[in-house]
Amino acid sequence: MADKKFFRCNVCNDIHHGMNGPEICPTCQNKNVYVEIDKEEAVKVMEI
Ligand SMILES: [Zn+2]
Structure with a gap:
């Protein structure tokens, strides 16, 4: 099972999973x- 991580863009706060x-x-x-x-x-x- 792949262990996915979360990443956030430092510029626009986009979230990537x-x-x-x-x-x-x-x-x-x-x-x-x-x-x-x-x-x-x-x-x-993501709640913001
Ligand atoms: Zn960005």
Whole structure:
């Protein structure tokens, strides 16, 4: 079973759920801006 992680874009706060953060953010088009966050932080960001 794959252990997926949460990543957040440092620029636009987009949340990605998967094995790796996207190289380029699909929302703000910036490169290498995703940082790994824990599930609790992801839930907090998504609730806003
Ligand atoms: Zn972004």
